Amino acid sequence: MEPLQLFELMIAMLLAIIALHYAARRLGLPPAVALLTGGVLLAFLPGLPVIELNPELVLVIFLPPLLMDGAWFIALGHLKRHMIGILSLAVGAVVFTTAVVAVVTHALFPALPWAACAALGAIVSPPDAISARAVLQRVKLPRRLSILLEGESLLNDAAGLVLFRFAIAAGLTGAFSASEAIGGFLLLAIGGLAVGAAVGAAWVLLVRRLGDDYLMIASSILVPWAAYLLAETLHVSGVLATVAAGLICGWYQHVIWTASVRMRGGAFWTVMIFLMEASVFMLIGSSLRGVIDRVGGVDVVLVQMAVPVLLILLALTAARFAWMYGSDAIIALVRMLGVRRYTQIGARGSTVVAWAGMRGVVTLAVALSVPQDFPGRDLMLVTAFAVILGTVLIQGTTLGWLIRKLAPPASADDHCRLTLNQAEASIARAQVALLETRAYDGDGNLIHPRLLDSYQRRASITDRYVVEAAEMRSGLIAHFDMVLELVAVGRAELIRLHRAGEIDEETLHELERDLDLEELSAHAQKS
Structure with missing residues (x-):
């Protein structure tokens, strides 16, 4: 593809993102669903080039900033409090799901080596951070369930990628050692966390000395890629390095960033993350045509793979439900034995968490990275795409309804000692x-x-x-409604003065900023 064509395609994709987001809002659909569907439709439009994703490039471009954004804003206190539950999902559920998918795949394709079956399980087992963010932003969950899903999405890619690497190595060499796998996982995890901590600490020290708003914001953009690339260069977990750096930066930004940096940087990051998330789903959908061409066409997919892939998808979903219900049952048993430290999330909470396991770009990128001559590669590609489509389109569209229907109760630790x-x-x-x-x-x-x-x-x-919150609420709303009207009148007068040539651009921007801050404050106080 010519450079100019690539640029034109990027502009067209940006226009499509805006149109699809608008359509999704008007139709009440999750934006991820509209974007994925739009990407699939674009893939088969005549005249458009086939989208070929480079898996390593996709992961490097999109994964670090999206992980960083999630780690930056996650509630660290709740993350530590629920770390056992998060690790149960991020590691335990991934290993269990990988094993279930491997067994089912081997039963469907007995000639396929166990290493290839395990590789397929590792590809589809970890829910995707990007997909989870895109859907969870539109639903209201009890704090504990939200933290479990956010924490899982930040950490599970590391477990899935490690399992995938060992499965591929076993398939290529014919040798596998459980002790080596566990030792390798610990080395990758500890090394990744250490690299991330070092990058985060270096950023904190750097920002204290920069003294310029734009340099501070620009430095924050470099952190996720610096952590990820440095960790991958040292052959440790880039995912965990990015998460660790994000947690440190998010913790210290409250004391090293000024108010103006937070406002400007927050606005910049919000737009950048919005565009990156949307682009990911568009690229996933647009790559369907290339995946089908790789495996031999639509006929091959429908005749030879449709039924086995559907069974694998059902096994994948069932495994997550089994893990959630089983974990809750174990906690209930432990509590019956007198250990009260851990609390259940209940059947309703378990159902919601189990149904929230959407897959996305990591699953597709890892599937595309399978070596060309590896056994079962075509099956892995089709299954990965089917899992993404099935979980995003089905679970993504019904998760909000399920949450409203089940109304999972809040736990005691959902409440802070002080209210707002x-x-x-x-x-x-x-x-x-x-x-x-x-x-x-x-x-x-x-x-x-x-x-x-x-x-x-x-x-x-x-x-x-x-x-007296209930009694004073109506008066408070009326007060800030009046403030907003006054701000609107002031802004209209400011524009009139500028258009009449009575004030210059500098005065316009200064006074407009004051009015903007007053408006933002009024909206915040009113909500």
Whole structure:
């Protein structure tokens, strides 16, 4: 493909992303479903070139920033509290699902070597971080279930990739050692975490010295790729390195970034992640034609592979349900024996988590990386694509309905010690306490009367709101609705002054920024 054609294709894809996102919102569909479907349709439009994905390039471009974004914003306290449950899903469920898929595949294709069956299981077993993010952003889950799924999506790719590498090595060499596999996994994991921690710490030290908003934001863009590429160069887990770096950066950004950097950087990252997530699903859909051509055409897929692939997909889904229900049953048994440290998530919660296992770009990229002469490669490609289509299109469209229908209950640890209103009241009291010590000069004269009165009134109102939220809510909404109307009037007058030539561009931008901040604050207080 010529460079100009590639650029034109990228522009066309961007236009398609905007159109499909808009259509999905109007139709009430998850955007991932619309984008994947749109990509499939584009794949078969006459005149368009066949999309050939380079698996290594796809993973390097898309996976690090999307993992970084998830790690940056995850609730670290909840992540640590539920780490055992997350590891159960990210490692235990992946290993169990890989084994189930391998057994089913070998039963369907007895001539296929066990190593190839295991490789297929490793390809399709880990749910995808990108697919999970795309769907979970549109649903409301209890905190514990949300953390379990977010944490799983950050860590399970490492387990799946390690299993895949050992299965491929066993298939090519004919040798496999369980002790070597476990030792190799631990080395990859510990090494990846160490590299990520080093990159994250280096970023924190660097940002403290940059002193420029745009340099700080630009440096944050480099972190995910720096962690991932350095770890892969050292032959340790790039996935875990990126996650570790993201956790460190997300933890320290609150104290090393200024408010302006957070606003500008947050806006930039939001748009970048939106485009990358959307592009991933478009590329997955667009690559269907190339996958079908690789395995011999539609007839080969429908006649020789459709039924076995469907059975593998059903086994994959059943394995995840079995793991979830089995894990919950073990916790119930442990509690009956007197160990109360662990709590169940219940049948409804287990059902939701089991149904939320969507696959995506990692599954396809890993399938494409299977060596050309490896046994069962065509089956792996078709199965990988079928699993992505099946989980995203079926589970992605029904997950919201399932959550509303089952309404999984919140657990006790879903609730923090302080509510949002109580935290606001605590902040207001701290501000008043400082101001009361600074509002008077050395002779006892009040030098900040208006400031002291304003903050005292704010503290009084927030204290009242903690106990009278329901009664004060309507008045609060009316207040900020009025603020928003005043901001709109002020903005209209500002534009009029600029269009009439009475103020210059610099004044326009300065005053517009003030109005924007006031509007954002009003929306935040109202919500």
